[in-house]
Amino acid sequence: MRKIIHRKGSVSIIFLLFLFGPSLLAISAGLKLPAVINNNMVLQQQSSCNFWGWAEPEDTVHVRLGWNGENKFCVADVSGKWRTDFTTPSAGGPYEIMIKADTTYALENILIGEVWVCSGQSNMEMPLQGYISMPVMGSNDFIAHSRNNNIRLFTVGKKVSTTPEDNCSGKWVVSEPKEAAGFSAVAYSFGKYLEEVLDIPIGLINTSWGGTPAEAWTSEATLLSEFGTLNATGFKTDGLTSSSPSVLFNGMIHPLLNYTIRGVIWYQGTSNRKRPEQYSRLFPAMIKNWRRSWNQGEFPFYFVQNAPYSFRFDENTQSAFLREAQLKTMLTVPNTGMAVTMDVGDSLSNHPPEKIIVGKRLAYWALAKTYNTEGISYSGPVYKSMKVDENRAILAFDYAKFGLTSFGKELRHFEISEDDKTFYPAQAAVKDSTVEVWSPKVKKPVSVRYCWDNYVEGTLYNNAGLPASSFRTDEWK
Secondary structure, rough: EEEEEEOOOOOHHHHHHHHHHHHHOOOOOEOOOOOOOOOOOOOOOEEEEEEEEEOOOOOOEEEEOOOOOEEEEEEOOOOEEEEEEEOOOOOEEEEEEEEEEEEEEEEEEEEEEEEEEEEOHHHHEEOOOOEEEEOOHHHHHHHHHHOOOEEEEEOOOOOOOOOOOOOOOOOOOEOOOHHHHHOOOHHHHHHHHHHHHHHOOEEEEEEOOOOHHHHHHHHHHHHHHHHOOOOOOOOOOOOOOOOOOOOOHHHHHHHOOOOOOOOEEOOOHHOOOOOOHHHHHHHHHHHHHHHHHHOOOOOOOOOOOOOOOOOOOOOOOHHHHHHHHHHHHHOOOEEEEHHHHHHHHOOOOOOOOOOHHHHHHHHHHHEEEEEOOOOOOOOOOOOEEEEEEOOOOEEEEEOOOOEOOOOOOOOEEEEEEEEOEEEOOOOEEEEEEEEEEEOOOOOOOOOOEOOOOOOOOOOOOEOOOOOOOEEEOOOOO
């Protein structure tokens, strides 16, 4: 709870409510703050940040900043909305912030640090304590060691809305076992690793919902601009659900847009797997939509490539095409990065247990690309080019400066074809930073595919132990 020090005119308001009833609340709302501005929050360091909320129309709102004693003020508009901006210092705290109009709020235990939004569907939502009969590996140790004043957690309440919302439900909490256990495992692992390496406060805002497609997290204006219509696109438009276009952008992203952040981590794609070609346009459009809406430039957007899973009732390669759409997004959209999970899937569960590893792989991207930590490898090998030497295809890769490896295991899940588009299982061998692929059934190689199936166990890594994405060298339909 925010500490309310003083409420001006409280006795008279109670008396008027007795006389006129609840309808008076509409015109006597008083000073209010959004849920995300509260005790225990983390503000983005060395940035222009905002406070905003609601007050009596034309009331003056005063804000006193605890780190430098500066006083800010603004005037609520005729609808009662107000907003003021300020500049934050380098990481530190805790601080107290006073916000005053007819009511005075004392916000306590505020830290300055790094703020990340963590979003997606069930693999982002999955808590450290796991789902029923779906564990997170190593979670008990993580939970036991989660008492950390430098890590703050905010979970956005689930909300479907047909129009953009100005507020959400939720509260900032200090990391401790009972709070961390129910928080996103991927997000917590990501934040804990950043806090350990950078030694600064980390604020994590988890806004995720299982089973939801990317179009639910994208504004209606963006969807209409990209696809022209919401009909005949594969989007669910019959009845209002959490899968309906734009409803989660409205209810669970829009309320956060005034809050200054460092970047976003994202784990989603399963609900779009049957529409991979569409996802290759939808996902980049969603990223651009969020960046425009936050108005913070091309902030970092790091995401997880879908982990292998059998999807027994799907076509065998649907997930491979979806993973390809995600890879193309990393290669074409600026300031994005992808954590590959080809080696940590689960054939029997779409919620694989190695969430802590996934969070670390996202953190490698942030440390290397956002925080400029030199010497850290952050991406697994990415296919670059192919040349043919007699009956062998020789593949070159980016992100393999110190070579490739299978860590002593047999290289598997390579396929090779001639121009008849018939693929045969292939043998493969690492040669420094290349992979040679061949089959006795193919004399003139034209195309190679790797891990091109719903479920496979990746075997190709770079020297940092980061796995290669599935890929194909052709563009055949």
